[in-house]
Amino acid sequence: MTPRNRRNSTRDERPDRGIPEATVARLPIYLRALTALSEQGITTSSSEDLATSAGVNSAKLRKDLSYLGSYGTRGVGYDVDYLRYQIAREIGLTQDWPVVIVGIGNLGQALANYSGFASRGFQIVSLIDADRQRVGEQVGDLEIAAYADLAEIVEKHGVAIGVIATPAPAAQGVCDDLVAVGVTSILNFAPAVLSVPDGVDVRKVDLSIELQILAYHEQRKAMSDDVLAPPGLPVPEPPAVTVEVESA
Amino acid sequence: MTPRNRRNSTRDERPDRGIPEATVARLPIYLRALTALSEQGITTSSSEDLATSAGVNSAKLRKDLSYLGSYGTRGVGYDVDYLRYQIAREIGLTQDWPVVIVGIGNLGQALANYSGFASRGFQIVSLIDADRQRVGEQVGDLEIAAYADLAEIVEKHGVAIGVIATPAPAAQGVCDDLVAVGVTSILNFAPAVLSVPDGVDVRKVDLSIELQILAYHEQRKAMSDDVLAPPGLPVPEPPAVTVEVESA
DNA sequence: CCGATTTTGTTCGCACGTTCACAAGCTCCT
DNA sequence: AGGAGCTTGTGAACGTGCGAACAAAATCGG
Numbered sequence: 339m340t341p342r343n344r345r346n347s348t349r350d351e352r353p354d355r356g357i358p359e360a361t362v363a364r365l366p367i368y369l370r371a372l373t374a375l376s377e378q379g380i381t382t383s384s385s386e387d388l389a390t391s392a393g394v395n396s397a398k399l400r401k402d403l404s405y406l407g408s409y410g411t412r413g414v415g416y417d418v419d420y421l422r423y424q425i426a427r428e429i430g431l432t433q434d435w436p437v438v439i440v441g442i443g444n445l446g447q448a449l450a451n452y453s454g455f456a457s458r459g460f461q462i463v464s465l466i467d468a469d470r471q472r473v474g475e476q477v478g479d480l481e482i483a484a485y486a487d488l489a490e491i492v493e494k495h496g497v498a499i500g501v502i503a504t505p506a507p508a509a510q511g512v513c514d515d516l517v518a519v520g521v522t523s524i525l526n527f528a529p530a531v532l533s534v535p536d537g538v539d540v541r542k543v544d545l546s547i548e549l550q551i552l553a554y555h556e557q558r559k560a561m562s563d564d565v566l567a568p569p570g571l572p573v574p575e576p577p578a579v580t581v582e583v584e585s586a
Numbered sequence: 587m588t589p590r591n592r593r594n595s596t597r598d599e600r601p602d603r604g605i606p607e608a609t610v611a612r613l614p615i616y617l618r619a620l621t622a623l624s625e626q627g628i629t630t631s632s633s634e635d636l637a638t639s640a641g642v643n644s645a646k647l648r649k650d651l652s653y654l655g656s657y658g659t660r661g662v663g664y665d666v667d668y669l670r671y672q673i674a675r676e677i678g679l680t681q682d683w684p685v686v687i688v689g690i691g692n693l694g695q696a697l698a699n700y701s702g703f704a705s706r707g708f709q710i711v712s713l714i715d716a717d718r719q720r721v722g723e724q725v726g727d728l729e730i731a732a733y734a735d736l737a738e739i740v741e742k743h744g745v746a747i748g749v750i751a752t753p754a755p756a757a758q759g760v761c762d763d764l765v766a767v768g769v770t771s772i773l774n775f776a777p778a779v780l781s782v783p784d785g786v787d788v789r790k791v792d793l794s795i796e797l798q799i800l801a802y803h804e805q806r807k808a809m810s811d812d813v814l815a816p817p818g819l820p821v822p823e824p825p826a827v828t829v830e831v832e833s834a
Numbered sequence: 835c836c837g838a839t840t841t842t843g844t845t846c847g848c849a850c851g852t853t854c855a856c857a858a859g860c861t862c863c864t
Numbered sequence: 865a866g867g868a869g870c871t872t873g874t875g876a877a878c879g880t881g882c883g884a885a886c887a888a889a890a891t892c893g894g
Contacts, residue, residue: 360851366798370777384871393779397853404873412872413860429798430805437797448696449793454777458794459801498804499797522807523800529618529702531641539803541796545697546706548789549685549747550614550677552771553707555787556746557678559770608881632841645883652843660842661890 357428361402365425367392368399372422384415431459436495438521440512441504442467442475442482445527449503451478463495468508489519499523506530513540605676609650613673615640616647620670632663679707684743686769688760689752690715690723690730693775697751699726711743716756737767747771754778761788 371391375383385403389396403409403416409424410416426432437455439446442465449455450465465477468485475482483491491497500521502512509528516524517538526532526542534540619639623631633651637644651657651664657672658664674680685703687694690713697703698713713725716733723730731739739745748769750757757776764772765786774780774790782788 358850362802363795363799365802366792366795367779369798371779385873386871391779393781395853397855398851400871400873401852408873410872411860412858413862413870415871428802430801431798435797435801435804444696444699448692451692452793454794455797458798460794460797499800523804525796525800531615531619531639533641537807539800541800543791543793543796544614545700545791546702546708547611547614548773548791549683549703549708550617550679550706551611552747552773552787552789553678553683554610554613554676556683556771559785606880634841643883645885646881648842649844649882656843658842659890660888661840661892663841 357405361405362429364392364394364398364402365429367394368402369422369425369429369431372418372425376418376422381418382415383418385410388416426459433459435460435499436463436497437461437499437501438464438466438488438491438495438497439501439503440466440485440488440516441502441508441528442472442477443503443505446501446503447477449501449527450480460499463497464491466491468504488515492516492519492521497521499525501525501527502532503527605653609653610677612640612642612646612650613677615642616650617670617673617677617679620666620673624666624670629666630663631666633658636664674707681707683708683747684711684745685709685747685749686712686714686736686739686743686745686764687749687751688714688733688736688764689750689756689776690720690725691751691753694749694751695725697749697775698728708747711745712739714739716752736763740764740767740769745769747773749773749775750780751775 368388371388372383375388375391383391385396385400389399392399400410403421406424406428409421437460439449439462442450446465446467450462455462462480465480465482466485466488467473467482470484472482473484492500498521500516500523502509502516502524504512506528507530509526509530510532513524513526513532513534517534522537523539524532524534524541526540527544529544529546532540532542616636619636620631622639623636631639633644633648637647640647648658651669654672654676657669685708687697687710690698694713694715698710703710710728713728713730714733714736715721715730718732720730721732740748746769748764748771750760750764750772752760754776755778757774757778758780761772761774761780761782765782770785771787772780772782772789774788775792777792777794780788780790
């Protein structure tokens with residue numbers, strides 16, 4: 339009956355190994371789309387409809403889902419709640435993930451108050467700031483904790499994921515400290531490149547980089563129509579070559 | 587003397603056309619690294635050093651830069667300020683870009699106060715919120731403006747880039763309105779898929795998606811060591827197949 | 835002036851990601 | 865029961881991106 343019987347390898351081999359990174363990055367989008375459909379009371383969806391909701395092409399969606407297993411029914415589509423559970427399981431959202439945020443400035447505060455985390459399986463267990471003055475301050479449901487308590491907090495809650503929302507110069511140091519106390523996944527909002535040992539994952543969100551990418555394309559659009567020389571900024575000295583003086 | 591004389595095509599043909607998207611996404615990182623080097627008083631850098639600063643491999647960096655033109659000197663490296671200018675010009679940061687932020691909640695407020703934009707060529711010219719109660723409220727240097735004034739504001743400042751920081755349900759409507767008044771690039775922080783007409787660029791930043799991607803890898807790490815069955819959540823009904831009752 | 839050394843710019847092979855197109859499989863209608 | 869009509873899952877073609885390796889160009893020492 340089921341052609342999914344290839345359990346021939348060493349041990350419990352699910353159709354698990356090796357989901358392409360590009361696919362992993364889209365699974366949360368599908369999850370969101372499925373949740374929306376579910377809330378509308380829709381119980382079944384074709385790959386075409388689901389793909390439209392998720393803003394991708396249907397072939398891509400089907401291939402992505404096929405990495406998880408065969409959870410659809412030909413001629414019918416996907417069962418919304420069932421698929422939703424399967425994706426959630428694959429991503430690891432059947433459990434709640436404790437998260438710490440380090441650096442409670444503008445951004446850290448906004449993140450602390452962001453309700454989207456809790457509703458998606460992430461619980462912010464602590465807000466940490468290096469500024470002694472701010473320790474004890476109430477932000478949302480939590481009080482700001484002292485940086486010195488980092489290790490204790492991480493161990494107590496079993497934190498594996500840390501968010502860095504400090505100014506750029508502090509980011510690498512905080513990162514090192516997080517890794518030292520056992521955090522193995524880091525989401526970095528500071529505009530700095532972090533280096534970490536093997537086995538630790540880093541993802542970055544850089545707000546101004548996104549704007550710069552948009553600016554590039556925006557400039558492109560403008561250039562197609564307008565003239566080709568945008569005014570502005572003085573041009574620095576060309577490379578300053580060591581000129582060989584040739585006698586004429 | 588200068589081998590940069592290939593101005594032979596139809597008209598002002600720069601080595602401009604068609605920079606790969608992956609490269610465009612990295613240019614801002616190089617720009618940041620160059621700025622850091624420049625502030626340290628370093629005037630020249632090899633691709634190797636620059637690549638280390640930017641957290642990429644040197645071959646990739648050289649190839650990326652080669653799309654802009656030949657701005658390095660063999661045997662020497664790149665002139666930091668000169669290259670910095672060239673990248674800035676390519677991205678379109680020789681001018682300042684006016685930006686509006688729509689949706690002044692937690693996140694919108696944090697963005698409004700984020701100093702990283704101004705220092706990178708983006709000037710926030712207006713904060714707009716649909717909540718009448720909040721119009722006039724001071725956030726950073728600006729007062730919150732009324733949603734009804736959107737068109738006027740965009741036209742007055744020549745805004746081409748809009749930031750959406752509203753709740754998800756409002757995002758598509760705001761997006762449509764922005765496009766209608768002439769915005770052609772949108773940075774979306776709302777967890778929703780936006781559909782836009784051709785010619786309009788959208789980039790999205792989804793905070794919880796990033797965490798979910800980390801969670802996936804984190805779960806992977808845990809599975810290698812531990813047992814393979816994480817507890818939690820009830821499993822929904824399997825697809826609810828139309829069962830053919832076979833007589834045993 | 836020439837060869838050794840350094841470092842860029844580019845070519846090539848490979849891996850990954852995307853899209854098309856279609857066979858396999860399911861349901862429904864006659 | 866059988867065929868028509870959908871929709872999934874996947875094989876294959878195509879395009880993009882990445883990293884190694886190397887030739888071209890510049891500096892420096894003799």
